Amino acid sequence: xxxxxxxxxxxxxxxxxxxxxxxxxxxxxxxxxxxxxxxxxxxxxxxxxxxxxxxxxxxxxxxxxxxxxxxxxxxxxxxxxxxxxxxxxxxxxxxxxxxxxxxxxxxxxxxxxxxxxxxxxxxxxxxxxxxxxxxxxxxxxxxxxxxxxxxxxxxxxxxxxxxxxxxxxxxxxxxxxxxxxxxxxxxxxxxxxxxxxxxxxxxxxxxxxxxxxxxxxxxxxxxxxxxxxxxxxxxxxxxxxxxxxxx
Numbered sequence: 001x002x003x004x005x006x007x008x009x010x011x012x013x014x015x016x017x018x019x020x021x022x023x024x025x026x027x028x029x030x031x032x033x034x035x036x037x038x039x040x041x042x043x044x045x046x047x048x049x050x051x052x053x054x055x056x057x058x059x060x061x062x063x064x065x066x067x068x069x070x071x072x073x074x075x076x077x078x079x080x081x082x083x084x085x086x087x088x089x090x091x092x093x094x095x096x097x098x099x100x101x102x103x104x105x106x107x108x109x110x111x112x113x114x115x116x117x118x119x120x121x122x123x124x125x126x127x128x129x130x131x132x133x134x135x136x137x138x139x140x141x142x143x144x145x146x147x148x149x150x151x152x153x154x155x156x157x158x159x160x161x162x163x164x165x166x167x168x169x170x171x172x173x174x175x176x177x178x179x180x181x182x183x184x185x186x187x188x189x190x191x192x193x194x195x196x197x198x199x200x201x202x203x204x205x206x207x208x209x210x211x212x213x214x215x216x217x218x219x220x221x222x223x224x225x226x227x228x229x230x231x232x233x234x235x236x237x238x239x240x241x242x243x244x245x246x247x
Contacts, residue, residue: 032054
């Protein structure tokens, strides 16, 4: 079944997925996605790999489980990554997740335990800490990232071959401006909630519903996905991959 009809992606998610698809490493069989949200990327990753997603938010997890079931491939569990036991994978990925952890090094350390030696970590996050804005606060972001921050985080934890690529030129800048307008309006209502509560609901914010809208976002972003490929050093989002050392 066409993933667009099962799990439509938002505009910025299409930009992110385009960059991600060109950063996926070779030789991967089984994949763990941490914080899979409503399964937008999970449905697509399950077409390529033996896929397991974990999502602690029960509302988002229920949507992801339904979508994975419709796709007929993969599995989603309503647990935290720490509850997986000793299972290890060729690739661990987390998209728009790391920035939600106050202690991001502790989060990566727990993900690393799920990676086989020589396995790959692939993550995405908002780029440029000086662009931290109202929408970041609304959805529980502690920070944004650049290449130096990613390398400084991953290398001491036993990773090598750290690569990063920016995405989102030019559409991402307009979308970020719009999200910050929305974020500023909603923050007044959200101020009474904790960062953890805002994080739990972040995967449901401004998400498209319905296959028709999913097709519309794919078509609308097509030219921008092509344009951003020519500017891998510019953009509002960051994809990073790194390999766990074998010893």
